[in-house]
Amino acid sequence: MKRFSGRFRSSLIIGLQGIRARKLRTLLSMVSLFLGVLAVVVVQAGASIAERALLADNELTWGYDGTRVIDMPPEQKAVDAVLAAVKGRSDAVASIGVQGIIGEPGVRPVNEGGAPIGQSWGGAVCYPDGRCEEPTGPQGAAIEVRLTALTGDIRQFRPFRPVSGSWLDFSTVPSMAPRLVLNKEAAKGFDQYDVPAEMRVNGAVANLTPRFVGVVDDGTGEPRAYVRADELATWLPNANLVNPNMGGELRVSLAPSSPIEQVLVAKLKGMGVEPYVDTINNREEQEDQLRLMRLIFFSMAGLVLLIGVAGILNVGLATVGERVEEFALRRAVGTPRSLLAGIVLAETLLTGLFTAAAAIGASALALKAVVLLAGGSHPILDNVQFPWEAGVAGIIAGIVAGVLGGFVPALRAAGIPIATVMRA
Amino acid sequence: MIELTGVTKVLKGQSEPRTILDGVDLSVAAGQSVAIVGRSGSGKSTLLSVVGLFDRPDQGRYLLAGQDISRLPERRAAKLRSSHFGFVFQRFFLLKHLTAAQNVAMALVNGQGWLPRRERRARVMQALDQVGIAHLAKNRPAKMSGGEQQRVAIARALVRDPKVLLADEPTGALDTETGTLVIDALLAATSRGCALVLVTHDRDHAARMGRIHDLVNGVLTERVPA
Numbered sequence A: 001m002k003r004f005s006g007r008f009r010s011s012l013i014i015g016l017q018g019i020r021a022r023k024l025r026t027l028l029s030m031v032s033l034f035l036g037v038l039a040v041v042v043v044q045a046g047a048s049i050a051e052r053a054l055l056a057d058n059e060l061t062w063g064y065d066g067t068r069v070i071d072m073p074p075e076q077k078a079v080d081a082v083l084a085a086v087k088g089r090s091d092a093v094a095s096i097g098v099q100g101i102i103g104e105p106g107v108r109p110v111n112e113g114g115a116p117i118g119q120s121w122g123g124a125v126c127y128p129d130g131r132c133e134e135p136t137g138p139q140g141a142a143i144e145v146r147l148t149a150l151t152g153d154i155r156q157f158r159p160f161r162p163v164s165g166s167w168l169d170f171s172t173v174p175s176m177a178p179r180l181v182l183n184k185e186a187a188k189g190f191d192q193y194d195v196p197a198e199m200r201v202n203g204a205v206a207n208l209t210p211r212f213v214g215v216v217d218d219g220t221g222e223p224r225a226y227v228r229a230d231e232l233a234t235w236l237p238n239a240n241l242v243n244p245n246m247g248g249e250l251r252v253s254l255a256p257s258s259p260i261e262q263v264l265v266a267k268l269k270g271m272g273v274e275p276y277v278d279t280i281n282n283r284e285e286q287e288d289q290l291r292l293m294r295l296i297f298f299s300m301a302g303l304v305l306l307i308g309v310a311g312i313l314n315v316g317l318a319t320v321g322e323r324v325e326e327f328a329l330r331r332a333v334g335t336p337r338s339l340l341a342g343i344v345l346a347e348t349l350l351t352g353l354f355t356a357a358a359a360i361g362a363s364a365l366a367l368k369a370v371v372l373l374a375g376g377s378h379p380i381l382d383n384v385q386f387p388w389e390a391g392v393a394g395i396i397a398g399i400v401a402g403v404l405g406g407f408v409p410a411l412r413a414a415g416i417p418i419a420t421v422m423r424a
Numbered sequence B: 001m002i003e004l005t006g007v008t009k010v011l012k013g014q015s016e017p018r019t020i021l022d023g024v025d026l027s028v029a030a031g032q033s034v035a036i037v038g039r040s041g042s043g044k045s046t047l048l049s050v051v052g053l054f055d056r057p058d059q060g061r062y063l064l065a066g067q068d069i070s071r072l073p074e075r076r077a078a079k080l081r082s083s084h085f086g087f088v089f090q091r092f093f094l095l096k097h098l099t100a101a102q103n104v105a106m107a108l109v110n111g112q113g114w115l116p117r118r119e120r121r122a123r124v125m126q127a128l129d130q131v132g133i134a135h136l137a138k139n140r141p142a143k144m145s146g147g148e149q150q151r152v153a154i155a156r157a158l159v160r161d162p163k164v165l166l167a168d169e170p171t172g173a174l175d176t177e178t179g180t181l182v183i184d185a186l187l188a189a190t191s192r193g194c195a196l197v198l199v200t201h202d203r204d205h206a207a208r209m210g211r212i213h214d215l216v217n218g219v220l221t222e223r224v225p226a
């Protein structure tokens, strides 16, 4: 080991001497390699940033990886079973979506059917027998939202991003005036239309007067409002939660190892409700989307890198040709071939590493500049850090290029006959 | 110290093999000096390259300090070159980018890496001192005269305390006076017990060696003093 480290050190020291003696050549090698390593760093940085942004979006929309999700048709008996099962649990949250119209009483909402604000889905209501009814009455200052009643804090499964105000507080005693948190799309509607704070919910005993406490980004494009299930229950008895004509959603989100999953699924099946159980796995699904893209970009970067390697190789071979005497002399004074090869390899390796450092520094600076200039206008650029994966990729690219570009010159150098010193 | 018997070196050219060294017998004891003279192309450098373990003989026996080293794997040859031999060539072969001291220190690199810095420096300075140019230690070759450069090269050869010093026309590129200084430095080494083999075209330099051998077409004969 000592012997190895001694050799390794000598190679590095002598290699460094060689680099210092040929600064211009080293610079030329670096220039030829720079674009290649830069391409690798940039592609890796882009891939990492895109991957993280995509993952964050997917987590927002679908939930954290590993979350178990049980969806089922919103039948009354299923609702009862679910509410009973999640009661008092912190590792399971039920969400029940119902239609809610907030605004002037007696008018049709501006986005009938809960369409995104500014779009119209038409307000026709179709019944299971195929009969459709065009809505009647005047359209007015009202907004239809999907009102989602939560039995617990869903953010342990989906990282809603706060936009303004606060999130629902599940630790307090339920309030008589239900507190509502809007998503961004719903908030947009309230911004555009002057809507009174009165809410109609099908099946409710009276119109509600909700209190809006905050706005979140929940990753969905339709207007939604979140409410504590127990606060809604004051006005809307559980028995009236589901309306077969209005559709709705019933979902339970569970921590990966929640013990109630099996019990609940068995119970639902026993009642003739078919639950659809799924595990959130954004990374895997993303992988499929990203794989081809990454393959294409890395192939291109690899090609540019290869050109850079050819540059190093070219300079390296020329240098060895020039240094025949030096290498022959080194062998004459007893430097073993392996050390000689090591010296040449150390030079290209160090060149590769210097280039990697330059490329990493350049792209980190460029990223900083882009974030500084364009940040704010592009949410994807908010808080973007230079991904460490890109640094690692750059260093690996530098090492690979150094080894590839130095290998042949190293063999050449080791093969120079000593007698050269006598014939020169 | 070295003892060659019947050493033959055949060059396998494209057409027919050429015998460059033909049954060379040569023995040099510690502290002895030998001059090899001969016409250009007679094989003097080839002989030195066999003695210096750059190359192996095709036939014959080569003993170094009583040990047979006629057929030596390259790895061990490199070790012996560094531990037992010092070389000086007609061209000085100093590395331009290194100082005189660094050029000398270069010979201290072997398979084991470098000596500790302090010891390295002491030995380098001692070697430079032996050839009388310790004051030039920090100069680069470009700033030195030919004679000074050659003495740096000799210091490089001496720094490992070689048992055998091999010099291939070390004065070929120098004027007579400077050449004499160089030969002085080489002979000084023999007084410390080093064996010296000097290839030279210069009669005066040859005459200062203990013995003179003539190499004619690969055949070595000792010249009987007149």
Ligand SMILES: Nc1ncnc2c1ncn2[C@@H]1O[C@H](COP(=O)(O)OP(=O)(O)OP(=O)(O)O)[C@@H](O)[C@H]1O
Binding pocket: B011, B020, B038, B039, B040, B041, B042, B043, B044, B045, B046, B047
């Ligand atoms: N690698 C080689 N390939 C072909 N021929 C060679 C090679 N090495 C040496 N020779 C031949 O071997 C012969 C001896 O060469 P060598 O260099 O030993 O001569 P020398 O006595 O040192 O000559 P000089 O006084 O000019 O240095 C020469 O004829 C040379 O052409």
Ligand SMILES: [Mg+2]
Binding pocket: A422, B044, B045, B046, B168
């Ligand atoms: Mg010669």
